[in-house]
Each structure stands twice: as structure tokens, then as C-alpha cells.
Amino acid sequence: MEIALILLALLVLFVIVLLAKTVRIVPQARAGIVERFGKYKGTLPAGLNIVVPFIDRLRYLIDLREQVVSFPPQPVITEDNLVVSIDTVIYFQVTDPIAATYEIANYIQAIEQLTMTTLRNIVGGMDLEETLTSRDSINSGLRGVLDEATGKWGIRVNRVELKGIDPPPSIKDSMEKQMRADREKRAVILTAEGQRQAAILTAEGSKQSQILNAEGDRESQILRAQADREASILRAQGEGQAIQTVFQAIHDGQPDQSLLAYQYLQMMPKIAEGSANKVWVIPSEITKAMEGLGSSIHEIAGIPKDATPRTRVDMGPSEAQLPKPSGSGTSKVVEEAIAAAESASQTPTSAAKAEPAAVDAPVEPAPPVDPTAGGAITPEPPAE
Template sequence: MGLALLIVAAVLFLFIAVVLAKTIRIVPQARAAIVERFGKYKNTLSPGLNIVVPFIDKVRYVIDMREQVVSFPPQPVITEDNLVVSIDTVIYFQVTDPVAATYEIANYIQAVEQLTMTTLRNIVGGMDLEETLTSRDEINTRLRGVLDEATGKWGIRVNRVELKGIDPPPSIKDSMEKQMRADRDKRALILTAEGERQSAILTAEGQKQSAILTAEGDRESQILRAQADRESQILRAQGEGQAIQTVFQAIHDGQPDQSLLAYQYLQMMPKIAEGDANKVWIVPSEIGKALEGLGSTMNDLKGIPQEVEGPLKRVDMGPSEPKVPETGGTSGSSNAAVQAAIEEAAKAANPGRARAESTERPQGDAE
């Protein structure tokens, strides 16, 4: 009897546990549970603790309400220029109506995949290869518009469509690489040419500036050289003027006469004989008379007196010039020096006559 009661209690406890399990349903966050009563849709359970009628209500599906990402395998697509390319797509979608996603379509993921492939073939079929490779944004926009419109009645919203990869055939890849390499070589040549042009322009401008600076330097150098020559000529002329003035002053200080001119003539005679064309030089015996005639000829020269009477008036040369002392016996000493020079020249020219005169002179002195 006690064992029977124990078995009944265990069965009753198990029945209560099963009833509670069928009655209480916990739905996770961002999920939606579809409840059916006798195979017909009854309601949708929200996240949290929910109570259903056991053995009558049944949770058929639990729908994920979060945004889902589905990547489809590469699919061959033919472009307008009859080239086959493989395109990978990625779809971002979200279930907005769990009832429609449950009862309007059997498998909404497979339906989205097939719809994506057919729409993609339709869009890419109207483009050539180059346009397909460069128009990803346009393809994504058109594909999203078609998918969003078709999946709206399924309770699905397509948020974003991305082309993960577009792979052309290997031969097209090789051609594209060659074209890209040619374009890069062309750009490199263009950049090199532009660099050489800029270099040539800068070099020409530098040479121009250098030539301008050189010309300006030559002009300034010539101007400075001309100024230096002018100042040098001026200083040289001033020096020559001062030298002439000094010589003229010295002549006035020396008080020259006819005897001094005759003495200067005798000093110039050896220099006259030094010429290359003078092969023979004859000194006449009447050199004394010739010198006397020279002296008599010099008497007629204007401005040169026969004899000087006292010192002449000195030309004022300024306080820096030395003063020459005035002497009264200059005329006599100059005449005596000239006479002595004449006698020595006559003796050298005619030794016999000089000896005769020397023998006759004592007699005259004695008389």
C-alpha cells in the first residue's frame, strides 16, 4: 500500500513538472517565438517569461530578430562583352515581421540567395567588364533596391549589399596587368619629361640670372676701372704739373746764362756720338772759336741774358718747398767753369796746339 502511494506521488510529480514545462516558456532577448494552437497561428511571444496552455499551444518557431550577415559563394556572371566573371556577394538583412518570415516563405535565407544571384546576373549583363569593375556602388544600390522590394512581403528588410570580389578570367587578368603596367610606364615617362622640362626651365633661369649678374658686375667693374683711370690720369697730370713747376722753379733758382748753355752743349756732344749711324766723329781744331760763335749766337735768344746781374725773383712754390739761399757771385763762378771746360775740350781735340800754347803762355805772362 505504501509503495503504491509512492509510485502515484512520483507520477503526479512528473506530470506536474511536464505541465509546468509546457506552460512556462522563456524567450531570449532579440528573439520572437511563434505560437500555434492546434496547428494554427495564435500569437507571438515577446522576450522574457511567457505562459502558454500546455498540450494545446505549441511554440513552432523561434525567429532571430537581429541583423544577419550571409555570404554567398562565387557565382559566374556573363558581362555585356561576353566575358565570364565570378562575383562574391554579402547580404546584410534583418527580420522585421516574424509571422511573415515564418508563413510567407519556407526558407528566407535560400530565397534571398537565389534572388540575389538572378538580380546580379540581370544587372551585370547590361555592363561591360570595365564598367563592372568600376561601378560597384551602382551595382550595390540597384541590387539592394530590387532585394528590398522583393523581400518586403516576407517580413525581411535588406540593409546593405556588398560585392566582395569580382574575378575576371586569367587571360583578362594578364591583359589588365599589362595595360596597367603600360599606363604606369606612361605616367612615369610623363613625370620624367615634366621633371626634365622643369629642370631645363630652372637651369635656363639660373643661367639668365647668372648672365645678368655677370653683365652688371662687368659694367660696375668697367665703371670703377674708368673712374680709377680718370683719377690716375688726374693724379699723373697733377704730378707732371708739379714736376714741371719744380723744374721751372729750379731753372729760375739757378739763374742760367749763355755760358751754362754752352756747357750743356758740351755735355751733349758725347751722347750725339753714341748713335749707331755715327761711324766717324771729327773734332775741329777751331773748337774754341766754334764755341765762341755758339755763344755769340745764343746772345740773340730772347729771355736768356748774356750775364746775370744778381739773383732773379723766385717763383713762390708754397711754404712746403725748401728755400734756396741767394748768392751774388754765381755769374763769375759759372763763367770760370765754362772756360775751364772749353780749354780741356780743346786740349783733348788738338794735343799739339795745346802744348804750343802751354810753351807760349809763360812768355806772355813774363812780358
């Protein structure tokens, strides 16, 4: 019994091993290389596959997806004998699993060495400035060479990128100084251009301001001159109307010789007023003014003897009419003479006697004015 159980267990174990050797599961985007007795038998696709146990063997499992490989920095000498470190990144994909398995032992290492040699060849014909600014041309050159060389290995290089180009530290310092100087130069140029534009705009603004100020001054002077002219015209018209009003008032008042002489004497003390008046010159007309107070025969130059009404100045319908004042001493004598002439015309006999008296009667002078009393002395009756 025990032997039977052992045999049964061995049989089950053999079946399990047989199934494991017969059934092969290949993941998606993978390809299995099957060898029979060390010779290529076939390629297993993704999924469940059946092989002959103990005869067929799954040798390699190839990844068919696009792979990314980053290579460490490698020193490269440029045309101007400068050593730069360049690290690259390769994007490739296996298109033929059989060629990738049997045409080359390690295709990743082969791609790395091919990339380094091709990169040295391309960068060796460029100087440092061109190397730093020609990444696209370097990438295109690398991709063309690698794609042509790896085609027989069943590999397609999709893309090549330069991850970094590091020049020596001394070159970095020089480049930084050059870049800093160039930026400072552009900053100085931009500052100078800004100052130039600001100066131009300031000058244009000052010019426009001066033009506007000049135009404003001209208009203000014109308006001020017009205002002064109109003010002068109105002032002259006002003075003319004032003179006409005063002249009309003098004519309406009918001043006589005595009143004007008295006013002339009243103005004399005002002439002597003031602390600066050291010498008082008495005009020669003062004697005539004194004589005019006692008699109306003499007259001051420019003042009429008879206070007869003058021609009235027409000031317009809106001018107020002043009442005529009563006559002075001379006008009373004239009125008495007129009354005597009228009575004589009624009686011829008495008129013949009275006419010589009326004609020969002298005109009595105006009563003298007493300066101390401020009034006129009552006139005496005329002598017969």
C-alpha cells in the same frame, strides 16, 4: 509504503514536466511562434511567457536582429562575353516573424537565389570596364529588387555589397599591362614636363645672369674709366708740379755755361753703356762743349751766356725758398766793374781815367775746367 513513494515520485515528475511545458522564456530580440494543434496561436515576446501545456507548442524562435549573410562567388557573364566571379554580402532583418515562418520555407536560401538571378540580370547589360567601376549602381539595383521581392516574406533588405569581382586570369594580365602602360605614359609625360620646366627656368636664370654680368661689366668699366681719368689728371698734375719744381730749382741755382757743359760731357759715357751699343755717334755739339770749358764766349745752343737771375716761378706760399749761390767767374768781373764805377763817382779825376778802362775792358771768360783734375783753373789777372 513503497507504492506510495513511487506514486509521489511520479507526481513530482509530472509537476516538473508540466511546469516545463507551461513556462517559456524568450530571449531579447527574439520572437516565438506558438502553435496549438499545429495551427498558429500567437507570438511570444521576449521574457517569461505561460502557455497551455501539451496543447500549445513553441514552433519557431525567430531572430529579429539584422543579419549578415555572405554568398559564395558565382560566375556571371558580362555584355562583352567575359565570365567574372562575383561574391556578395546581404544585410537583412526580419520584420514580420509570422510571414518569415509561414510565407517561405527557407528565406536565407531564397535571398541567395534571388540575389544571384538579379545580379546576372544587372551585370549582363554591362561590359567589363563598367562592371568594375559601377559597384554603387549594381548595389542599388540589387537592393531595390531584393527589397521588393522579400517584402511579402516579412524581410527587409537593408544593404547589398559586392565583396569581390574577379575577371579571368588572361583578362587580369591584360589589365595589368594596360595599367602599367598607362602609368609609364603618365610618368614619361610628367618627366617631359619637368624637363621642360627645368629648361625654361635654367634659360631664365642664364638670361638674368647674363644681364646682371653685363650690367656689372658696364659699371666696372665706367668706374675703371673714371679711375683712369682721375689717375691721369693726378699724374699730369704731379708731372707738372715736378717740372715746375725742377725748373724753379734750376733758376734758383743760376747755372752758368761751364757747369752745363761739364754735365753734358759727363752724360756722354752713359750714352755708350750697354752690350747692344756697337756704334757710338758723337754729336756735333761736343766740340762746342769742349770750347765752353775754355771760354765763356761761345755758347751751346739753348743755354744762356750770362747766369743772370730769372723771373721766379711762383709755387705758392708753402714752397721752400732756396738761398742764392755765389756768382761764378763772369759775375765776379761784373762786381769788380761796379765797384770801380762807384769809386770813380767819388773822385771825378780818377773816375774819368777809370771809366774807359771799365768800359773797354773785355769780359774774361770762365776759367777752363781740367777734365782730369775735376776742378776749375785759377784765372789769371786781366791784362792791362
